Amino acid sequence: MPSLLVLALLGTFCAFIGAIGGIGGATLLVPVLLICGVEPRLAAPLGMLAVAAGSLAAASRQLDDGVVHHRLGLSVELFASMGTVFGALASAQISEQWLARILGTAALAGAVAAIARKGTRNLPVGIFDDESAGEWPGTLGGTYTLNDAVVPYQAKQVGFGLSISVLTGLVSGLAGVGGGFLKTPTMSEVMKVPVKVSAATSTFVSGITASTALLIYGIQGRVEVRPGAAVIVGALIGGFCGAKLQSRLNASTVRRVTGLLLLVVAAVVIGGSR
Amino acid sequence: MTESSTGNEPERFPRPVHGPNRFFALSIWLRRAVILVAILASLTLLLPEEVGKKLGILLVGLLIALPLGRVLWFVQRWLRRGDWRFAAVGLGVLTVVAIGALLA
Numbered sequence: 001m002p003s004l005l006v007l008a009l010l011g012t013f014c015a016f017i018g019a020i021g022g023i024g025g026a027t028l029l030v031p032v033l034l035i036c037g038v039e040p041r042l043a044a045p046l047g048m049l050a051v052a053a054g055s056l057a058a059a060s061r062q063l064d065d066g067v068v069h070h071r072l073g074l075s076v077e078l079f080a081s082m083g084t085v086f087g088a089l090a091s092a093q094i095s096e097q098w099l100a101r102i103l104g105t106a107a108l109a110g111a112v113a114a115i116a117r118k119g120t121r122n123l124p125v126g127i128f129d130d131e132s133a134g135e136w137p138g139t140l141g142g143t144y145t146l147n148d149a150v151v152p153y154q155a156k157q158v159g160f161g162l163s164i165s166v167l168t169g170l171v172s173g174l175a176g177v178g179g180g181f182l183k184t185p186t187m188s189e190v191m192k193v194p195v196k197v198s199a200a201t202s203t204f205v206s207g208i209t210a211s212t213a214l215l216i217y218g219i220q221g222r223v224e225v226r227p228g229a230a231v232i233v234g235a236l237i238g239g240f241c242g243a244k245l246q247s248r249l250n251a252s253t254v255r256r257v258t259g260l261l262l263l264v265v266a267a268v269v270i271g272g273s274r
Numbered sequence: 275m276t277e278s279s280t281g282n283e284p285e286r287f288p289r290p291v292h293g294p295n296r297f298f299a300l301s302i303w304l305r306r307a308v309i310l311v312a313i314l315a316s317l318t319l320l321l322p323e324e325v326g327k328k329l330g331i332l333l334v335g336l337l338i339a340l341p342l343g344r345v346l347w348f349v350q351r352w353l354r355r356g357d358w359r360f361a362a363v364g365l366g367v368l369t370v371v372a373i374g375a376l377l378a
Contacts, residue, residue, distance in 0.1 A: 004319060052337040056311060059344075060304040063297045070348050071360045078366045085374035134296065138357050207341035212371045214338050219378040225330025229318035232333065236312055 002036050004230040010036070011050055011234020012241075017258055018054070019242025026051045026177040027110040028258075029231070030103055031265040040099035042224060044091060045217040047177055048210040049228045053235040055207030058200075058243065066134040067144050067200040072155055072193065075140065076183060077205045079162045080169030081212050087173020088216040094174070103175045104270035110181040111262035144197050153194050161191040172209050173216075180206045300347060307340055342371060 002010070014029035026047035033043040062068045091099060135142035141154035155161070164186045172179035180202045187198035217223050311333065318330040349364035 008319075049334070049337065052341070053311065053315075056304065056337070056340055057308055060301040060308070063301045063304070071357075071363070074345065074348070074360065074363050074367055078363055078370065081367055081370045081374070085370060085377065088374065089377055137355065138359065204344075208345060208367065208371075211338045211341040212374055214334065215371065215375045216378040218334060218338070219375060223334055225327055225334060226318060226323070229315040229326075229330050229333060232311065232315040232337070233319065236308070236315070 001038055001042070001224070001227060002033075004226060006036070007046070007227050007230040008234040011231040012238035013234075015050060015054055015235040015238030016242040016245075017238075017261070019239045019245075026054075027107065027181050028262065028265065029235075030175065030177055031107045031262075031269045034100060034103060034269055035265070040096050040103065041092070041222055042227075043103075044099075044175065045214065045223045046228060046231050047175075048213045048217065049223070050231050050235040051177070051180075051206050052210035052214065053232045054239045055203050055210065057236055057239045058203050059207070061243075062200040062203065065145075065200070067197050068204045069135045069140070069142055069193070069197055069201045070204065071135055071138075072140050072187070072191075073201040073205045073208075075158075076162065076165045076187065076201075077208050079165040080172070080179065080183065080205065080209060083166040083169025083171075084173040084179075084209050084212050085169075085216070087170040087175075088213045089173070091174050092220055092222075099174070100269055102171070103177075104266045106171055106175040106177055107262045107266035107269060109171075110177075111259045111266060113181045113185050113259075115256055115259035116185075140191075142197070144194060146194075146196070151194065153192075153197065155187075155191045155193050157190055157192070161186055164190060169209065172206075173213055179209055300344070304340075304344075307336070311336060342368065 001007075010029065010032055014026075014032060018026075018028055029050050030043050030047035033046060034040060038046070094102075134144075139154070140158060141152070143150045143152045145151070165183065168179045168182040168186060171177070171182060180199075183202040183205060184195070184198045187193045187201060188195045191198075193201070214223065314329055314333040314336065318326045318333055320326070321329065345364050345367055349361050349368070352358075352361040352364065
């Protein structure tokens, strides 16, 4: 296990890159920890602590902006958490070689999602005067603000999207990543929810996924609290600074760079598991 | 002209009127929780190992409880407003988490 200072620095770096790249910190942190020699059984809980801290740090700002669709998020999470439970339980039974391969594949999927992810799809229609942004009660639709106009949206292909959520949850539980890099494209590309809403909802949902997995890891005695605290401090600092910088940078360029970085990480992790 | 317009802006798109933040109380509590988590994590690292470890367990417990508490907050809100379907979805999520903990 690397020193606490190294863990804090790794947590800061990965959360920083994850925040500006919009792929979540653990996607990068867990493979990097593996490269640093941390056992997969211990790396996964550390990744989940980073996810939980990142989700918490972003929560109040996203609530204020009205971009989190809690009903959609909980619907997705109901299915994803089933996968997470099985994944987290199974991860204790799977060999470290296979865990590393799954983590490498998860990093590869993150790379593809980061590179392929589109920008803004929905354009404002601006006809919803006197209406505040947010989710519509009792539905999987709502509005969000873009360029001072209100954009309405409604989730589509809900059944298909929820089925995919089970798989994303399974990967989360097995690999110790929040799964935001899979959940965001599921909501935005399959369910046709705006990317901004998908990303914020995914951050909220990833916090619950992390909570579920951490509960199981904790009962299994796999959570190392002092290294975890170092990662949390790093994740809070990196996430905060990354979110600040994100608004000033060209997000698509950063996502491509992050995607390439993940490709390298995936190659190293999968190559090392042979 | 909407209420929030200044009068000098072109009215290409009407500005949305931001009503009072519906989740203001929750937002404030979450901000406080971030500060608490940051303090607890720092103390876990800075204090001697024995004390730090106890605080670390509290820290991990807090990170587990906070998202679930947020779900519970929405469930009670939707129950009070008659949004039964999504209140049931929220309760379903909490049930799956509980089953996961029991299976572990």
